[in-house]
Amino acid sequence: MHSSVYPTQKIFRVLVEATSHPGRGYRLPTCRESDPWRTSLLAVAYTLLDHEVAFAFIGKNIMLAQQVYAATKARQVAVEDAHYVIVEGNQSLGQLNNVNCGTSAYPDQGATIIYALSNDGREQQSPLTNVFLSGPGIKEPLNPQLTGLSIEELNNIHHLNGEYPLGIDCIFLNGDCQVMCIPRSTEIKIHQDKKWDMLP
Numbered sequence: 425m426h427s428s429v430y431p432t433q434k435i436f437r438v439l440v441e442a443t444s445h446p447g448r449g450y451r452l453p454t455c456r457e458s459d460p461w462r463t464s465l466l467a468v469a470y471t472l473l474d475h476e477v478a479f480a481f482i483g484k485n486i487m488l489a490q491q492v493y494a495a496t497k498a499r500q501v502a503v504e505d506a507h508y509v510i511v512e513g514n515q516s517l518g519q520l521n522n523v524n525c526g527t528s529a530y531p532d533q534g535a536t537i538i539y540a541l542s543n544d545g546r547e548q549q550s551p552l553t554n555v556f557l558s559g560p561g562i563k564e565p566l567n568p569q570l571t572g573l574s575i576e577e578l579n580n581i582h583h584l585n586g587e588y589p590l591g592i593d594c595i596f597l598n599g600d601c602q603v604m605c606i607p608r609s610t611e612i613k614i615h616q617d618k619k620w621d622m623l624p
Contacts, residue, residue, distance in 0.1 A: 430454075430467040439471070439595070442605040447557040449569040449602045461599040462488065465510070465540045466495050468597065472536070473498040473508055480505070482519050483512025483540075511539045514574040520584065523592055531589035534608065537581075541572035542599040552578075559610040570596050570604040575614070582612040 434453045442450045454463045465488070473479060473496035480503040481489035492510060493500060503509055503522045511520075516537075526534035552573055556565040568578075573596065585591035591608030606612070 430470045432467075432471045435467055435471045438603060439468070439605065442595075442603050443561075443593070443607050445561050446559065446606050446610040447562060447566040447568045447604060449604050452597070452601045452603050454601050460601045461540065461542065461597070462491075464597050464601050464603070465538070466491060468538060468595065468603070469498075469508075469510070470495045472538075475499075477507040478505060479508040479510060481510050481512070482516050483510070485512055488512065488540075506535055509535055509537045511537060514539060514541050514572055515577055516580070520577070520580050520592075523584070525584055525587075525590045525592060528590070531591075534590060534592050536593045536595065539577075539594065539596045541570070541596055554615045556613045556615060557606065557610050558613065562610070565613070568604060568606070570598060570602060572598050578606075578612050579614075581606065585610075585612075 431453045438450050438452055442448065452464050452467065454460055454467055469492045475497040477498050478501040479492065479498045480501055489500060503519050504524060509523055523535045524533065526532060551567055551569060551571055552575060553567055555568055555575060555578060557568060558565050581592065581594060585608045588608055593608055594606045596604045
């Protein structure tokens with residue numbers, strides 16, 4: 425596979441922009457509009473992963489995990505040992521609790537989680553209107569601008585990022601070639617009973 429298969433420089437710039445502005449949706453340049461979900465995931469994996477890093481896969485599509493390996497040559501390991509964790513769908517089924525959140529000496533070694541939310545952009549839910557993001561890169565509290573998110577999973581991410589700079593960075597992809605990032609520096613809040621409440 426050659427670097428020309430995926431426009432890696434353009435994809436990387438989009439990811440940097442999405443990380444700089446958490447919660448906003450951005451369109452990824454992909455090579456095949458006929459298969460945007462798989463192509464977007466493989467393009468992001470090809471941009472970020474290589475033979476020097478390890479990834480874990482949470483999901484039932486074993487062939488997709490094999491395609492990630494074929495594209496990147498990154499070795500597949502257990503969740504707790506992974507630099508990158510790819511989640512098929514919007515739920516890690518509790519396995520997120522096992523990810524590496526870094527250490528006080530090396531907080532930058534926390535894992536990056538890549539969610540492949542949906543493989544059909546025509547079957548999307550509405551964005552979460554009761555979840556708000558705040559922190560660096562966000563001028564005012566912002567609803568996450570991507571559909572198919574799980575409020576339970578966002579709650580789990582909130583807990584894992586409760587001791588910043590320890591924590592995880594998250595990349596969300598959906599079937600419309602859209603990407604959204606929530607880095608560990610972003611606070612996740614929920615609006616309930618007409619008042620602001622931090623997620624428990």
